[in-house]
Amino acid sequence: MDLPNELWKLVISYLDLKSAQNIALTSKKMHQLSMMRLWSKPRYTKNTKDIAFLHKISNFPIRELHTSDFSCKWLEILGLVPQLRLLHVDNAFNYHFKPDKAYLRFLKIPVIVHTKALEIWENFEELLDILCSIKIQSLVIDHDSRYYQRENLQRYLTFEEFKLLSSKVCISEVHTDCIEWDSGNILDFIELLSTMRIAVSIYITTTIYLRLYILLNIWN
Numbered sequence: 289m290d291l292p293n294e295l296w297k298l299v300i301s302y303l304d305l306k307s308a309q310n311i312a313l314t315s316k317k318m319h320q321l322s323m324m325r326l327w328s329k330p331r332y333t334k335n336t337k338d339i340a341f342l343h344k345i346s347n348f349p350i351r352e353l354h355t356s357d358f359s360c361k362w363l364e365i366l367g368l369v370p371q372l373r374l375l376h377v378d379n380a381f382n383y384h385f386k387p388d389k390a391y392l393r394f395l396k397i398p399v400i401v402h403t404k405a406l407e408i409w410e411n412f413e414e415l416l417d418i419l420c421s422i423k424i425q426s427l428v429i430d431h432d433s434r435y436y437q438r439e440n441l442q443r444y445l446t447f448e449e450f451k452l453l454s455s456k457v458c459i460s461e462v463h464t465d466c467i468e469w470d471s472g473n474i475l476d477f478i479e480l481l482s483t484m485r486i487a488v489s490i491y492i493t494t495t496i497y498l499r500l501y502i503l504l505n506i507w508n
Contacts, residue, residue, distance in 0.1 A: 293321060296318075296321045297321055297324065297325075300321060300322050300324075300325045301324070301325055303325060305325075305326070308322050308325040308326055309322075309326065312326060323348065323349055324349050327345070327348035327349050327350055328349060328350065328351040328352060329350075329351065329352040330345070330348075330350060330353070330357075331354065331357060332357040332358075333356075333357065336356070336357060336358055336359045337357060337358050337359070338358070338359050338360065339358075339359075339360040339364055339368070341358075342358055342360060342364070342365065342368050342369070343368055346368045346369050349371065350369050350371060350372060351371065351372065351373040351374065352372070352373065352374040352375075352376070353365060353369065353372060353374075353375055353376070354375075354376040354378050354379075355375065355376065355377050355378055355379040355405065356376070356378045356379040356380065356405075362375070362377065362394075362395070363394060366394070366395070366397070372397055373397060373398070374397065374398050374399070374400070374425065375395065375397060375398075375399045375400075376399070376400045376402070377395075377399055377400070377401045377402060377405050377406075378400070378402040378404070378405055378428070379405050380404055380405065395422050395423070396423070397423065398423045398424070398425040399422060399423065399424055399425060400424075400425050400426050400427075400428065400460070401419065401424055401426075401427050401428070402427075402428040402430050402431075403427070403428065403429050403430060403431040403445075403466065404430045404431040406431070412445075412449055416452065416453065416456060419453075419456065419457055420456050420457065424457050424458070425458070426457075426458045426459065426460035426461075427453065427457045427458065427459050427460065428459075428460060428461040429445065429450070429453075429459060429461065429462045429463060429466050429467070430461065430463045430466065431463075431466055444466060444467060444468035445466055445467050445468065446467075446468050447467065447468060447469055447473045447476065447477060450467050450477075450480075451480060454480060454484060459484065462481070
């Protein structure tokens with residue numbers, strides 16, 4: 289079928305990854321036209337890749353990457369992939385590559401930030417200031433406060449901190465066991481979630497569900 293290249297690219301953009309890989313194998317032309325679909329948002333969830341691998345793929349038309357897929361620093365990702373248009377800061381906080389909040393100041397492209405990648409134990413005001421100074425597309429509140437609290441690295445966000453965050457940045461996802469809520473603020477917490485500008489994915493564990501059920505029944 290003799291279609292304009294732009295139309296082919298549009299068609300390929302709607303294909304799943306496996307189908308795009310198959311059509312790329314049919315000819316040199318299809319291989320070139322499929323590059324954006326194949327390489328715009330690569331994921332490496334099974335095994336994290338090092339900086340040498342990142343260097344090898346840096347010439348592909350990559351537009352979106354996740355820091356959790358790589359063992360190198362955020363700044364190295366930005367330096368090697370200048371064509372990047374969106375960065376997910378979502379690596380789990382650990383001692384191997386502790387993410388310094390100060391790095392966020394160098395992010396000149398839109399980012400989706402996960403709180404699991406940040407140390408928020410001491411200075412919440414500093415964190416808020418940095419988040420407000422970058423092109424943050426959305427914030428995902430997903431840090432495991434129960435685990436990190438043992439190491440004095442993470443903690444629950446207070447309801448007031450969560451409320452302040454929601455007024456400053458776009459929150460796209462909330463894990464409810466990251467927020468400190470109780471019978472005194474549970475209704476305010478639910479009301480705040482219901483009034484957010486976008487849909488919020490709320491993750492509730494069995495323990496949190498039972499706690500929520502008990503608190504609501506006590507209030508009633």
